[in-house]
Every structure is written in structure tokens, then in C-alpha cells.
Amino acid sequence: MIDTLLSYITDSMDAHYNLAVEEYLTDTVQEGQCILYLWQNRHTVVIGRNQNAWQECRTSQFSENGGTLARRLSGGGAVYHDMGNLNFTFSMPSVDYDLAKQQRVIVEACRMLGVEAEISGRNDILALGRKFSGNSFYSHAGKSFHNGTLLINADMTKMSLYLAPSKLKLEAKGVDSVRSHVVNLSELAPDITIAKMSEAMVRAFSAVYGGQVQPLSASSFDKAEIERRRARFASYEWVYGRNAEFPLSMEERLAWGGITIRLNVQQGVCTDAAVYTDAMDAEFALPLREALCGSRLDTNALCERVQSVQTCAPYAADICRMLREQNL
16 A cells, blocks of 8 residues: 655656666655656657667667667657656556556646546557556556656657658558547647656545655666666667567557567577567567577477467467467
């Protein structure tokens, strides 16, 4: 049961540092606590934990223009962050995780600023039918977080320039519909600012959870531990991952997200695999990749490996169908 509300608003614009703080706050949150963390990244593309960096962002162009590419712990798709975007994270013990309640904080904060918002599906929050907040989720070792974006006055031109949505997404929705689906809150209420939204989020956090919010001070953080985590988030291995050649590839857009599976095969055995997905659940991709490695290149054998992964259970039927359609 949540009985202690804490907030931390950072002035750091360093994406890798901010992601390290997010992980640190989540790992150190105590029983009965819920932490609201508000943060901003300057000129950054953040990709989901299981995404292929080269498929999601025009990496060379972005780097040449001074951009930072970062990979978060949670699932979901790629997003562009600038100083017109406010990021939020709710961190708490997993037993107290309540997505509907957490999203209600965002809806209430918008209402305080004169914008009527609504929750759409599992991971989007809309105003007048247009998306201004996308959410993603992460759980590990009994702790969980729910994070997302709040578009206040983001540069939509740069968002379109640097993000490279998959061909499957474009075919499913159409380029125009993807563009028109997103809105800045300042378009709906011109006096909304980052500062006003930050203050409203803290007030709404207090109202929804029914308690006083106590501010956290960075002076209490383990700075060496956060820097160690920052170095990991900034490493090439974390951001870009492996870049091996995979001759056998399959890709599909499903109701729960897009997925790409790539297999490297030698003498009828899968010697390596890659799994990319923007599904909200970030936990199944790595164990699925590990399970596929070593399997015979046989549909039944591969499906047995898929079905052996516990976190893959909600997706196993779709993935096995994809495998069968390859006529291996």
C-alpha cells in the first residue's frame, strides 16, 4: 500500500544520466513509497529496449546534427525528446503498481490546466482524439516503473525528420494519419508551459493518491552508483547492440506491436538470433532470442522453443504462426 509520496524534478538534460536516475530510483524505492520523477532530454531520440536503432532513427544524420541516441529499459517505440517535451516516471514496488491510477494523475494534471484528456488502449493518452502522451513499462526484482512523454511544445518537424517508423507502421496507418495523430498540449491551451505542467503533475499526484508529496534531494543519491549506470546507458553496446548479419528474417505488425525475428543458420541449426519489437512488454525479447539459439531450423522445434519462454506466452501463438508461414 502506498503511504509515502515522493517527487524528484531534475535539471539535467543528459539522456543517459536521466535514464540512469530512473533506474536508480526504481531499484531503491522502498516499501510503501511511490516516486514521481520528472525530467527532460535535449535533442534526443530514445528507443525501446528491444528495438533496432538503425531501423528506428536516421542515426548518422541525427548524430551529425548533434543529437543523442539513447535506449531505455522499458519497451515501446522510438520517441523524439526536446525541450518542449516533459518526461515522467512513476517508480514503486511491483505490488503497488496500478497503471490506471498512474495514468489518472496525468489526466487530472491536464484537467487542472484546462485540457480534457482520456486514456486510449493500454499506452496512449489523448486530447480531442489526438495523442500527446505515449507510455511504456518495466518490472524487475519486485520493483516497477511506468514512464512516458508529455508533448507540451515539441518540435514536430524534427520529430518527423529523425524518426524512421517501420514500413509496416506506415502501411498500417498511412503517413498522414501518423502525423495528424500527435498534438502538442500548447496547441489546445496556449498558456501551458513545461513549468506549469510539472507543477500540475505534482499537485495531481497528491490529489489522486491522497497525500502530501515530499521532494527528494539529489544530495541523498549515491552519485558513484548513478554514474556507473550512466556509463552503461551511454555505451555503444547498450545503445546499438549487436550488428550481426542474419540471412533469415521475418517481420509482422500485430495487435500487440511489431516484431522482427532474424536467424543465422549453420548446418541446419540456429547459431544466432535477434528479436526486435516495440511491444510494451520489454521482458520477452531477450529470453526468446536465447531460446531460439541452438534450435534446429524446423518449425516445430522453433515453436517448442517459443512456447518454452514463460514471458512469451501471450505472443507465442502469433509468433509460431509467423514461423509456420515461412515454410522452413
